[in-house]
Amino acid sequence: MYIGEYLFWFSSAIKTATRKKLKMGYFSGDMKLSEVAKDYTKESVSNNPRPIGPYYAYNDRYLEIRGGMFENFRGIITWISFAIFFIIASGGYFALKVALKLYNNEWDNYKIGSGIFAMVFFAIIFLVSTYLCIRYFRYICRLELFTLRHIRVRFNRVTRQVYVQRPKYCGGTAVFKWEHIMPANFGETGSDMGGTNLVNVFSFHPYKTGFPVAQSVGVGKNTYDPQDYKDEWEFIRRYMEDGPQNLPKPRLSTHLPMPFHGIEGHMSPMIHLVKNNPSVIIILMLIPVFLILLPFYTVGYFISECLCWQPRWPKVIRQAGKLGKPLPKETTLSDYPPDVQKAILDSSQEWGVIDDETGELIDYGQFKRPKKKASRKRKTKIAKQAEKPIKESSED
Template sequence: MYWMEWISYLNRKRPKPGSILDQYQSQTTTPVKRIESEEGAREKYLYQRCAEHIDDHHAIYRHTNTYIDVCTYNDDKRGLITLVLAVFTWGGGLAWYSVIDIWLELFGLSPNQAVSTLEFWIAFIGFTLTTPVYCYVLLRFGFPIWRLEAFTLRRLVVRFNRKTRKVYLLRPPHLGGVAEYDWDKTEAGVPEVENAADAAGAAGGFLLLAWETDDNQNPYAGTSQGVDGAFLGGPCDDYAQLVGFWEYIRRFMEEGPQAAPRPRRLRTRWPNPVSSLLTVFRLNLPGGIGKLPFFRVLRVIMFPAFFIWMLGHQLSQLLSYEGRFPKAIRRVSGESELGSLLALIGYNLLPLLYTPLWVWPLFAWLDNQDPWLPWHWLRSWL
C-alpha cells in the first residue's frame, strides 16, 4: 500500500480550498527549507564507506553492470484494503437481495414463484434507487483509497544508473509520476551513531532517500522548493542492516558492480500465492519485531487469518499492472527493447493464465466440487 508516497505527493500539491486536505495542510505544513548539506558532510556519507559489510536486503529486482532496480518499502504491504472492499461489495449484494426480499414479502409475493410484472418492477425500482448510492460511495470514498494498492502499478521501482549517475523513480501519476534526480544530489536518511554500542542497539526502520525539487504547489510552504523522496527496501532488523543496505547501493554507484555483486537470489516480479503467503506471514515489521518468539507463536495461531490476507494480497496484485520505465530511460540504461516488451507482456498476461490453476482447486475443495471438472469439460469439448 503506497500510503507514504501518496501523503508525500499530496503535501506538494495545491488542494481545493476548503477541502479536508486544505485544512490538513494548513495545520501541518511548515515552511520548507532548502536541503543544506556541507560538501564535507556529503562526501562523508555519499563517497566514503560507512560499513564493512554490505546487505542487498533482498530488495533487488534486477542487477546489471549499468544499473540496479530496487524495491520500495510499501510494495508488500497490501491486501487488507482489497479484502475490506471485497467484503463491502459482497455485503452490498446481500443488502440488495435482502431489500428486494423484504419488498416482495410486503406485497405478499413469494420469491420462489415465477416472476410477475409487479415483482419485476419492484426489483427494478429497488436496484435503480440503491445502485447509484452504492456506486457513489464506492467511487467517491473507496476507489481513491483502493488505488493505493490496486488499479495502479504493481510495484514502485527505483533505478540507480551508475553510468549516467542518475536515480530514476517509477511511479504512477497520482503518486508523483516518473522522476529523475542526480545521484550527486542525493540525501540519504542514514542516521549516525556515536559508537559501536549505540549502533548495536539502534533500530533499523527503512532507508529514505530525498532530493530537492522545484515542483511544490503547496500554498502554505512559502516557497516553490520542495522535497521528493523514495522509501527503499523492506523493514530493517537493526541499524547494521540499514547501513549495510545503503552501503550496497553506494558501492554500486561509486565503486562499480564488482564492489556490490549481484545477489544470489533476486526479488521476484511474479505474483503467486506462495510469495504472497510468505510476505503476509512475515508481517514485515521494523526492528526485527516479527522475529520475536511471541510473534512467531502468534503467526502460527493466526495462520487462517494470514491465509485470508494472502487472498487479498494476491487479488490486489492481479488487479494491478506491471510497468516499465519510459523509452528514454530504458535506452540510457542499455535495456533491450524486445526483452523489455516481452517481460511487460509476460508479467501482465501470464499471472491471469496460471492463477486459475490454484484458484479452482481451492474453490472446488471448499465447495465440495470435483477438482477435475474443467478437465472433463475440455475432453468433452475436444
C-alpha cells in the same frame, strides 16, 4: 500499499483551497545547511555491503530494486475493496432479479407491493454504493488494485541518475541526479531507525534538486536492524561509485505475482515479536494470527498483485547509458499540470534550510517563500532580545 507515497505527494501537491477546507497547516521540514549540502555518495558507512533486495535487474549499466513503503501491509485494502464491490454487486443483482420476476409476472398479486419495495430498496443500495465508490472510494482502492504492481527504483551508474517509477497520483516517474540523494534512516539527515520495521528511505531535498519540495522513496524490505539500512545503502553506493566488481551479485526476483510474496512481510514482525518477548502468552496469541490472519493477508497480497500490472520504463530511461542515446531530463516543476505546479509552489515554504551558525533560514532561491518565513522569525528573535535588557535594568 502506496499509502505512504500518496500521503507524501498529497501533502506536497494539495491545492490551497483543499488545504483550507481540510484545515491542514504547513509542517516544518527545515534542515541544517551542513546536512543538505553534504555529498552522501562519497562517504562509506559500512564494511559489509549487502544486496538485501528484492532486486529486479543488475548489470554493468544499472541496478533496479523494489521501491515503496508499507509493502508488508499489502492485502488489507484489497479485502476492504472486495467487500465494497460485493455490496455494489449484491445490490445490483437483487434489484435486477426482483425486477425480472415482476416483469415476468412471477410474483403473486398480493406480493407485488413488497416486490416493488424490495426492488427499489436494492436499487438504492446499488446506486448509493456505486456513487460513493466512484466519488470517494476509488482513491483508496487504487492504492492496491488496478495500478502499478510495484514501485521500482533504477540506479544508472553510466548516466549517474536515479529513476523512480510511481503512479501518477503519487508523483509519477521522476528523474534525479545521483549526487543529490540523501539517506534518511541514518547519518546526519536521520536517526537510528532500528526497531521500526521500515524500508530504507532516501530523499532528494529542494536545496539540491531545485524542485520546490522534497521527494522521498523507500527501497528494499522492511527491517528491524539499523545495520541493514547501512549495508544496503553501502552496496548501492559502491555500485554507483566503483561498479559491480568486488560486490556480491544479488539474487533477482520476478515481476510476476507469486503466492509466497506476501508471507515474508508478515512473518518478519511475528518472528521479531517472539525474539523480543519469548513468553508462552505471546506464542499463544500468535497462533491464531499465524493460522487465520497470515493466510488472509497472503491471499490478499497475491490477489492485489494479480490485479495490477508492471509497465515498462519510458524509452529514454530504458536506453539511458547506451552509446549515443540521450540523457533523461531531470524532473522539474514544468513536468506537471498548471494547477499542480501552483500547489507545489505553495508547499515550497515547508522546506527551509537553516544556517548552522546563525540559526536563521537561508534564501536559496526557493521562490522567495522561505525568506518571508525567516523574516518573521528574525523579528520575533530581535523583539525578545530587545525586551530582555529592559526587564533586567528595571529590576536593578
